[in-house]
Amino acid sequence: MNLLLKQEVMKRDGDRRAVLIVPYMWIGDFVRCHSVVRLLKAEDPERPVDVLTTTNDAPLVDYMPGVRKGIVCDLPRKRLALADHRALAARLRPEDYGQALIMPRTWKAALAPFLAGIPRRTGFAGEARFGIVNDMRWGERRLLRMIDQCAALALPPGHDLPPDWPLPQLVVPVAEKAAWRAKRGLIAPGRPVVALAPGAVGPSKRWPVASYAEVARRLTAEGAAVWVVGSPAERDFAQEIVAAGGAQVRDLTGTDLRDAILGLAVAEAAISNDSGLLHVAAALGTPSIGIFGPTDPKLWAPLNPLAAVMQADIVLDCRPCHKPECRMQHHRCMTEIQPATVLARTLKALEGVGRAAI
Numbered sequence: 001m002n003l004l005l006k007q008e009v010m011k012r013d014g015d016r017r018a019v020l021i022v023p024y025m026w027i028g029d030f031v032r033c034h035s036v037v038r039l040l041k042a043e044d045p046e047r048p049v050d051v052l053t054t055t056n057d058a059p060l061v062d063y064m065p066g067v068r069k070g071i072v073c074d075l076p077r078k079r080l081a082l083a084d085h086r087a088l089a090a091r092l093r094p095e096d097y098g099q100a101l102i103m104p105r106t107w108k109a110a111l112a113p114f115l116a117g118i119p120r121r122t123g124f125a126g127e128a129r130f131g132i133v134n135d136m137r138w139g140e141r142r143l144l145r146m147i148d149q150c151a152a153l154a155l156p157p158g159h160d161l162p163p164d165w166p167l168p169q170l171v172v173p174v175a176e177k178a179a180w181r182a183k184r185g186l187i188a189p190g191r192p193v194v195a196l197a198p199g200a201v202g203p204s205k206r207w208p209v210a211s212y213a214e215v216a217r218r219l220t221a222e223g224a225a226v227w228v229v230g231s232p233a234e235r236d237f238a239q240e241i242v243a244a245g246g247a248q249v250r251d252l253t254g255t256d257l258r259d260a261i262l263g264l265a266v267a268e269a270a271i272s273n274d275s276g277l278l279h280v281a282a283a284l285g286t287p288s289i290g291i292f293g294p295t296d297p298k299l300w301a302p303l304n305p306l307a308a309v310m311q312a313d314i315v316l317d318c319r320p321c322h323k324p325e326c327r328m329q330h331h332r333c334m335t336e337i338q339p340a341t342v343l344a345r346t347l348k349a350l351e352g353v354g355r356a357a358i
Helices: 003-011 027-032 034-043 082-095 107-115 146-154 174-183 209-221 232-248 257-266 276-284 339-352
Strands: 019-022 049-053 069-072 099-102 120-124 135-137 193-197 225-228 249-251 269-273 288-291 308-310
Touching: 019 034, 019 107, 027 034, 027 146, 027 276, 034 049, 034 146, 069 082, 082 107, 099 107, 099 146, 107 120, 120 146, 174 257, 193 209, 193 257, 193 276, 209 225, 209 232, 209 339, 225 232, 232 249, 257 276, 269 276, 269 339, 276 288, 288 339, 308 339
Parallel strands: 019 049, 019 099, 049 069, 099 120, 120 135, 193 225, 193 269, 225 249, 269 288, 288 308
Antiparallel strands: none
């Protein structure tokens, strides 16, 4: 952050009490919010920053520099659950937060900070939150990128956005990576590791699993090890990829996000759909190949640089549609991306990390 902006932000109030970030809980959006943590710590390195998190996302907090702690709470999504919000407020109250930055525009997202008596509750207008949000901001819809929407809340009202935000960072200690690899029996000297993340929210954002399987087969034939990471929802995909690639492909899907984080941290390269795990891989600094179909990478790619952005090299009037399912029923924005092209970019990424090329 430039010096003038830093000085202006630090003058806006004298409150040195901790800040609570209430982020979006999708994995990719949660990772994006680490830019806000870094922005706040640049303003005042001594001011504590906590993050509200779900149980699923909580492992990410352990690897986010600058976060004091995560407040873990799994609030119901489809009902008010006032008792749960009161219980969360009771946990927040002793922390004596000076401010809450509330990223989601929903009424419920601001309820616990309000009930906890956090004096400054910053958020964009939405769902008649007047009073519940008392530091109201306007113009969210003019900000096309979610990072701009989230990070703008950490700036003074009406301030122009800087040209660049701090990049999200996930830092895993070397000893933890080694211990995890030994525990999972993933010692494979001399073989570069490529992690595959074939899942995504909605089928339209998923590159065909047969294409992932073909890339895995060709990578292992060339001497690489392949790890498939994701949630239990990707287990069937993983099994198909394992069947194609053979003994050098491991299924690491499961319920613990930490396994995916560590797998992506250890890997020399990653291939992922436009999903939360692409943001995780990029924030870890793992050279990542991002596969984009119905979504625009200018808006939704990680803030961290990618080794390659893969898109179908054809003209499609329906792209980008940002829909979870293909309305045209042809899914060409994904099916036209060729495994050979993705393989070539992955091999290039492996050369770039200074490891022996396959």
